Amino acid sequence: PSLHSQRHQFVIDFVRKNKPKQVADLGCGECKLLKQLKFHRNIELLVGVDTNGAKIKKNMHGLAPLSTDYLQPTYDQLRVELYQGSVTQRDARLRRFDLVTSIELIEHLTLTDLERFASVVFGYMSPASVIVSTPNSEFNTLLPGLTGFRHSDHKFEWNRSEFRSWALKVCLDYGYEVELTGVGEAPQDQQESIGFCSQIGVFHRLQGNDLCNALHGSDVEEVFSYTLVYSVNY
Ligand code: SAM
Known part of the structure; x- marks a missing residue:
């Protein structure tokens, strides 16, 4: 399978195992990952965000229910929403999801935007x-x-140690822990010295961070900086 589909498969496997109910894909691009995720019945809210509104509009149609979805409703309720917006800006509609994915997005950001x-x-x-x-x-x-x-x-491509430093700093700053892994293997004798083709960090919010964020959240005004370009209910 292509590296592209291996990255998406990594997310699908995570979803199968952890059964998140609300999932947002940041930098959803051609909406390919979302189109695969819509088949996972545990998901109740599936959201995509990308700065490129034209790209979303060109690709969103595959997210509509098929007529068979209505004739044989095998799904629990699902709502899909696509927004034009930037991950550098806040939007209250994306708070407190079970899972947020960012697949091959951060390397397109300047270091200021990465912060x-x-x-x-x-x-x-x-x-x-x-x-x-x-x-x-x-x-x-x-x-x-x-x-x-x-x-x-x-804007950058990081080696494993640079990615690890960034990930650990994020964990310290915001109360998460991280597992570092990847997809796309090097030949066996080089796996250790080179690592995976795509590196992946899986972050989990630490217990106790809940309260801190709830307090922080209550004095933050509700901001809606993303534009809804598509929504559908199953
Ligand atoms: N995640 C998709 C995938 O796995 O195929 C697309 C990856 S593509 C390399 C990067 C995407 O990020 C593009 O669709 C681009 O428009 C989007 N993007 C770039 N900067 C962004 C930002 N600040 N906020 C949201 N999306 C952004």
């Missing part, structure tokens, strides 16, 4: 779990013909 991302996602949205994937630059030597970054829009 905003951490504050918005971990500090404000404050979901129970967050999955973040980003390229592992150590793997680039195994990608034939690659000279600079993997994509011209990338």
